Amino acid sequence: MTVDADMLVIGAGPAGACAAILLATAGWRVVLVEQHRYPRQKVCGECIGAGNLALIDRLGIGPEFRRLAGAELRQVGWMMTGSTIRADLPSSPELGRAYGRALGRDRFDALLLERALATGVRVLQPAKVRALSGTAGQFECDIIGVATGADRAANPRAAARVLTASLIIDAHGSWENGPAFGTRRSPRTSPRAADLFAFKATFHHTGLAPGFLPVLALDGGYGGMVVSDHGRTTIACCLRRDALQRLRARHRGVPVGSAVEAFLRESCSGVRDALGSATRDGRWLTVGPLRPGVRLQYPAGVMPVGNAAGESHPLIGEGISMALQSSALLVDMLTQRRCAPIDVAAALHQQVVYQAAWRAAFAPRLRLAALYAQVAMRPALARPALGVLRRWPTLLTHAAGWAGKASESSQNPTFIEETP
Ligand SMILES: Cc1cc2nc3c(=O)[nH]c(=O)nc-3n(C[C@H](O)[C@H](O)[C@H](O)COP(=O)(O)OP(=O)(O)OC[C@H]3O[C@@H](n4cnc5c(N)ncnc54)[C@H](O)[C@@H]3O)c2cc1C
Known part of the structure; x- marks a missing residue:
């Protein structure tokens, strides 16, 4: 055959x-x-976590990836309304303390x-x-x-x-x-309030520090910002269907991307500061629903x-x-x-x-x-989380590590053959 x-x-x-x-x-x-x-x-x-760098080398694109990608991601943040908490991002000790990058x-x-x-x-x-x-x-x-x-x-x-x-x-x-x-x-599935809609835009000349990766805690969603390659800043976020519906009702007749950008600026002073004199490169992209x-x-x-x-x-x-x-x-x-x-x-x-x-x-x-x-999307949970992080910012470092950013949890899993 x-x-x-x-x-x-x-x-x-x-x-x-x-x-x-x-x-x-x-x-x-x-x-x-x-x-x-x-x-x-x-x-x-x-953002591409440090735990992938060995695999990226194995794929044969390591040198080109390192040449093109933005600064090493050394700090993580939690941004909510007028507050920003910062902490170190974990690195990969196996790779000479390498950090993740954005491309x-x-x-x-x-x-x-x-x-x-x-x-x-x-x-x-x-x-x-x-x-x-x-x-x-x-x-x-x-x-x-x-x-x-x-x-x-x-x-x-x-x-x-x-x-x-x-x-x-x-x-x-x-x-x-x-x-x-x-x-x-x-299968066809019916709409749910918890469905997520995702948005992304790229900006030039932002005030965001290269190597800093803040997470945005929003009412009904979450997001993130990073400086990637060639000085571009990527802003991406997810909003629940019900939060997006409320937003669209408030901004009738406005393109959805512009409504989302206005929402991000009003939700986080960190976003307002970063976008101060920035210029957007192209339109807002959107996909959804995400489940x-x-x-x-x-x-x-x-x-x-x-x-x-x-x-x-x-x-x-x-x-x-x-x-x-x-x-x-x-x-x-x-x-x-x-x-x-x-x-x-x-x-x-x-x-x-x-x-x-x-x-x-x-x-x-x-x-x-x-x-x-769930914590980031609900102000009733995100506010106490902010208080805890203000007191113990290193919790952010651990949280990033547990999620896969640290080498221990993001090492490429190896396959072990089952004995028949
Ligand atoms: C808002 C947001 C922010 C994110 N931020 C990050 C981040 O910072 N870091 C990170 O690691 N991940 C992030 N992700 C997740 C990441 O984007 C995805 O997990 C990743 O793209 C998945 O890769 P994939 O190859 O499985 O699928 P995809 O990247 O979706 O690729 C699938 C490909 O298949 C093609 N395709 C689909 N159907 C067909 C077909 N029938 N025939 C031929 N081609 C087809 C598509 O065109 C596409 O190119 C983010 C996601 C969102 C929504």
Whole structure:
């Protein structure tokens, strides 16, 4: 039986690109499908924790990452109304006390994709995986070219094709529906007050100190600011659906991004100070609804990584870490066997082992992020938290470490083969 690829990877965010690079380096035939042309902007706070630096080196982009990224992130903060508490961010002792850095997703994702091409990954872009069928060993992937801009005018009927692959990695993220599998479609869900809507904009000439990473505690949401590469400052936040509805009612007729920016300025004096004479670079981007949680149930042979497997509240800024590290976890498991499982029973066994390893590595981070998020979004909890942090600011250092910023908890999890 011949297939076009050992592995088809859906989505070239950090999770998909990382899996593709590691598998191609191990000699697998990999096809990576990405619906957007790069470079592209993405709603994200763009901080990459110190615990990823070894993996970034393993991916072969370490020197370029260090050349491009912003200043080392050495301080964390808690900003609320007129107060700002500061504390040290933990570093990674294994890497000579290295610190996390911030790099715009337009650059980071393009860097990973370039590396994927260099390692022999076949990249289809812009192209979208619409549907999957078949079983482990012989999946059929229905892929359609995505025509954009001038291409769309010149060629309105984008080419469709079917590729076969032994296994599938689903790295399509979590902010839009993934491809249909057979007759299984993404479930329709009704709106909830707790749904999150995320926003991001980039500014130049802000007053924010490079290397400082303040978390913003907002009434009905949370956010963060950081100076990333080339002096750009990224501001990203999440608002609950009910808080956003109230905000829109107060700012009728105003673009939602401008209403969110006004809300951030009025909520935190730290944001007002940082944005004093800043200029915004482009528009506010938005995505949603976000529903943090674990989503590991997939058909045998289709394995989720990154946000497709599980999403933490973005407050802790660990989504890129989990994307990279979950891919490394899966690839290490697959490559220990030296060949792709080609039957359903083998794929099912690997699925179960991977799910257990994923939960052990990442579920505690999701729970902790949910706890921090509930505190940050509720002034009745955030105010006492501010009082405690004012007294013991080093708690912020520990909180960042527990969430994955310190090397102990963010080391790349290694896979331990189960004895049959
Ligand atoms: C407000 C906010 C702030 C954040 N801040 C941080 C932070 O500071 N640090 C951090 O580490 N994390 C942060 N995150 C989380 C982080 O952005 C995500 O966890 C991360 O992007 C997940 O990576 P991924 O590769 O799983 O998915 P994504 O980055 O979403 O990539 C998925 C890719 O798949 C493509 N795709 C989707 N469907 C298809 C299809 N059918 N066919 C082909 N391609 C497809 C998409 O175009 C996309 O490029 C933040 C998130 C938010 C919302």
